Amino acid sequence: MKTLHDRVAVVTGAAGGVGLGIAEVLAAEGASVVVVDIDAVAADAAAAGIDGDAIGVGADVAQDRAFDAVVAACRERWGRLDILAANAGVYPAAELEDIDDPLFDRVMAINVRGAIRAMQACVPLMREHRYGRVVLTSSITGPVVGAPGYATYGASKAAMLGLMRSFALELATAGITVNAVQPGNVRTPGFANVPPEWQEQLLKAIPVGRLAEPEDVGWAVRYLASEEAGYITGQTLILDGGQVLPEA
Numbered sequence: 001m002k003t004l005h006d007r008v009a010v011v012t013g014a015a016g017g018v019g020l021g022i023a024e025v026l027a028a029e030g031a032s033v034v035v036v037d038i039d040a041v042a043a044d045a046a047a048a049g050i051d052g053d054a055i056g057v058g059a060d061v062a063q064d065r066a067f068d069a070v071v072a073a074c075r076e077r078w079g080r081l082d083i084l085a086a087n088a089g090v091y092p093a094a095e096l097e098d099i100d101d102p103l104f105d106r107v108m109a110i111n112v113r114g115a116i117r118a119m120q121a122c123v124p125l126m127r128e129h130r131y132g133r134v135v136l137t138s139s140i141t142g143p144v145v146g147a148p149g150y151a152t153y154g155a156s157k158a159a160m161l162g163l164m165r166s167f168a169l170e171l172a173t174a175g176i177t178v179n180a181v182q183p184g185n186v187r188t189p190g191f192a193n194v195p196p197e198w199q200e201q202l203l204k205a206i207p208v209g210r211l212a213e214p215e216d217v218g219w220a221v222r223y224l225a226s227e228e229a230g231y232i233t234g235q236t237l238i239l240d241g242g243q244v245l246p247e248a
Contacts, residue, residue, distance in 0.1 A: 002226065003030040004026060004031035004083075004226075005031075006030075007030070007031045007225075008032045008034070008078045008080050008082050008083070009026045009032070009034070009082065009083035009085065009225065010070055010074065010084050010085070010122055011023040011026065011033060011035060011036060011085040011087060012036045012037075012059075012085065012114070012118055013036070013038075013089060013137075014035040014037055015037035015039055015042035015043050015045070016037075016188070017190065018087060018137060018186055018214045019037070019087040021214020021216075021217055021218040022085050023035050023046070023050060023218075024050055024051075024214075025215055025218030026218065026221070027051065027052030027054055028051065031082075031083065031225075032053040033047070033050060033053070034057055034070055034073060034074060035047040035054055035057070036056075036057050036061075037058065037088075038058065038060045040058025041058075043056030043057060043058055055073060055077070061088045061114030061115075062114055066114075066117055067117060067120075068121070070121065071121050074125060075125065080125065080128075080129055082129070082132060082133065084118055084119065084133070084134045084135070085137070085221050085225070086135070086136050088110060088115075089110060089114075089137065089156070089157075090106065090107060090153075091150065091153040092106075092152070092153070093150060094151075094152065095149050096151070099151065107152045107153060107155075108152075108156055111153070111157065111159075112159045112163070115136055115163060119134060119167060119178075122134075123174075126174070126175075127174050127176070129175075130174060131175045131176070132174070132175065132176035133179075133224065133225040134167070134177065134179070135179055135180065135181060135221045135224045135225055136161075136164055136179070137180070137217070137221075138157045138160045138164075139154070139157040139184075140182050140183070140184050140238060140244055141153060141157060142154030143161055145243075164178050168234030171233075172233060175230075177229065177230060178233055179232060179233060179234070179235050179237070180235075180236045180237070181224070181236070181237050181238075181239060182236050182238045182239070183212055183217050184206065184238075184241060184243045185206065185211050185212065185240070186212040186214060186216075186217060187211040187214070205243055207242035207243070207246070208242055209241075212240070220237050220239050
C-alpha cells in the first residue's frame with residue numbers, strides 16, 4: 001500500500017481518544033495532519049506530541065464557519081487537503097423521559113451537522129485536485145445495535161450513514177470517496193469512568209477478548225483514506241472484535 005506522503009489530513013475531535021488515534025496513524029503513514037478540537041490548547045498539545053508534520057487548530061464543529069481557519073491553514077501551509085476524518089462527537093446518556101430539546105439538539109449539532117459542516121468546508125479544496133477521501137466515524141450503536149440511555153447518540157450515528165450514502169453519490173465523479181467506520185467499544189479516557197462490573201460485562205461480549213484501541217480505528221480509517229481504496233465509496237467498515245456476530 002502506498003504511503004500517505006504528500007497527503008494532508010484533517011481529523012476532527014482529535015485532541016484525545018479515537019480522534020488522536022486516527023491522527024497518529026495517519027501521521028505515522030506519512031500524512032501531514034491538522035488536529036482539530038474544540039479545545040485549541042489541547043489541539044496544539046496533541047499536534048506537538050505527534051511524530052510527524054502536524055498542527056493544531058481550535059474549532060467548535062457545531063458553529064457556523066467553524067472550519068474557516070482549518071481550511072485556511074491547509075491552503076496556506078500545504079496548498080491542498082486530501083483526507084477528512086470527521087470524528088468529532090458527543091455521547092451523553094439520557095433515558096426516554098430525560099431527553100429534552102437542548103440535549104437532542106446538541107448531539108445532532110455536533111455529531112451530524114458537524115460532519116456536514118466539515119465536508120462543506122473541506123470538499124471544495126479536494127475538488128481543486130479532483131482527489132479526496134472522507135471517512136466518517138459512526139458506531140455500531142444506532143446502525144446495528146442499541147444501548148439503553150443512548151438513543152440520541154445512536155440516532156445521530158445512524159443519521160451519519162444516511163449522509164454518507166447520498167454524499168458518496170454526489171461526489172463520486174469528483175474523485176472523492178465517502179465512507180464510514182463503525183467502532184464498537186474503544187479504550188478511551190472516557191471508558192475509565194465506566195463501572196468495573198459493566199466493563200467486565202462488555203469484555204465478555206467481545207469474541208476477541210479485548211477492547212479496541214484508538215489506533216485500531218486509526219488503521220481502519222487509514223485504509224479507507226488510501227489511494228488503493230479509490231473504488232470503495234458509500235460503504236461502512238465495522239471494527240468491533242466480533243461483538244455483533246453471535247446469534248445469541
